[in-house]
Amino acid sequence: MSIRIIPQNQLEKSDQKTAEQIPPLLFPRLKNLYSRRAARLRQLAEKNPLGDYLRFAAVVASAQEIVLYDHPLQMDLYARLVETAATGKPPLDIHTLPRDPHWQRLLSSLIAEMKPEMTGQALASLENLEKASAAELETLASALFANDFAQISSDKSPFIWAALSIYWAQMAALIPGKARAEYGEQRQFCPVCASVPVASVVHMGSQEGLRYLHCNLCESEWYVVRSKCSNCEQTGDLHYWSLESELASIKAESCGDCGTYLKLLYQEKDPAVEPVADDLASLILDARMEQEGFARSSLNPFLFPGE
Missing domain, CATH: 3.90.1670.10 (FdhE-like domain)
Structure with a gap:
């Protein structure tokens, strides 16, 4: 079974009943999403040999929570949803959806939030990203989405992904449709x-x-x-x-x-x-x-x- 997202006004009554029985898709609930993650990371860090890295991840998640609400996204996705519903493709496909500069503004704000909390290599990575051009940042994002990890160092990847994730989560929460389970693969x-x-x-x-x-x-x-x-x-x-x-x-x-x-x-x-x-x-x-x-x-x- 595959899952297709279609505009709400195109759903048939039978589809709505099926969706109510077992929802095939749950869109992100953004309220406190990253703060809950940060709290869980800190809790798990207390007795974990990877405690330092879990606390590092908690700093990133806490910054994501702040930036998410400081930079709300307004975007009309209805036309995109209608277009992709006809083909069965994901509406926010990372391989085909043009990226709005909004994600780079998110990254800039994330860097500003995280820098006071970071030291060593993590701080150096943030400072390097801060100096990168818009074109260079787009190249790094494309490398991540293409799984071309030779083109982006692992110390920069979590920060780039953190900004991209906020952007994609914001878009996903705005999708004006519901999902329907169908036969298919992938x-x-x-x-x-x-x-x-x-x-x-x-x-x-x-x-x-x-x-x-x-x-x-x-x-x-x-x-x-x-x-x-x-x-x-x-x-x-x-x-x-x-x-x-x-x-x-x-x-x-x-x-x-x-x-x-x-x-x-x-x-x-x-x-x-x-x-x-x-x-x-x-x-x-x-x-x-x-x-x-x-x-x-x-x-x-x-x-x-x-x-």
Whole structure:
């Protein structure tokens, strides 16, 4: 099953009823999104060997919260949504959507917020980005979206991505439509922006027991049944791994067919789990999965490859 986003006024009544039963797509809820992430990162840092890096990520998330509300986005996406609904393409496709200079203004404000909190290499990276031209910044953003990590150093990637993520999350929250589940492929990519997940979350509450993949860019979540590999959609060779007991709030779902894994975070076992923070804090599980011969099918915005 694939997910298509269509304008609200084009939805049929039957589509609306289906969407109410199992929402195929959850657009980002921006209120306190980054402050919750920052708080979770700081909490997890207390007893984690990667505590310093988690606190660094918390500084970035806190700055994102401030910049998000200091720079609201006003944009009419209806024409774009109508155009992409006809083709089934993600409306905010990172490979085709022209980038507005708004994202660079976000980056500039992020740098100003973060500089007083940073030292060493992180501060040097911010100062280098501050001096970069608009064209150079666009080149770095394009390299990230193309997975051309040789063109952008890993010390700059989290800052560029942080600004791009705010921009894409703001756009996603403005989409004037709803999603409809259809037959199709490529469920491993976000139906809003075509990026990849950071992790998956098994929800509690109104979506109790349902697994949603959380986008590492636009912060949307899309539904994928738990009995299928989220990467290749095969069902025959799935296994679940954890570093604790069977009641662990974080597990890795591995697929023997495609050789990849994706983490599952269980809200019912820990309501405070947060996709980016808990994925970053559980890198020891990633090391175990790599030892077992599996590769990540996801990407954390604080773990970009590169020099």
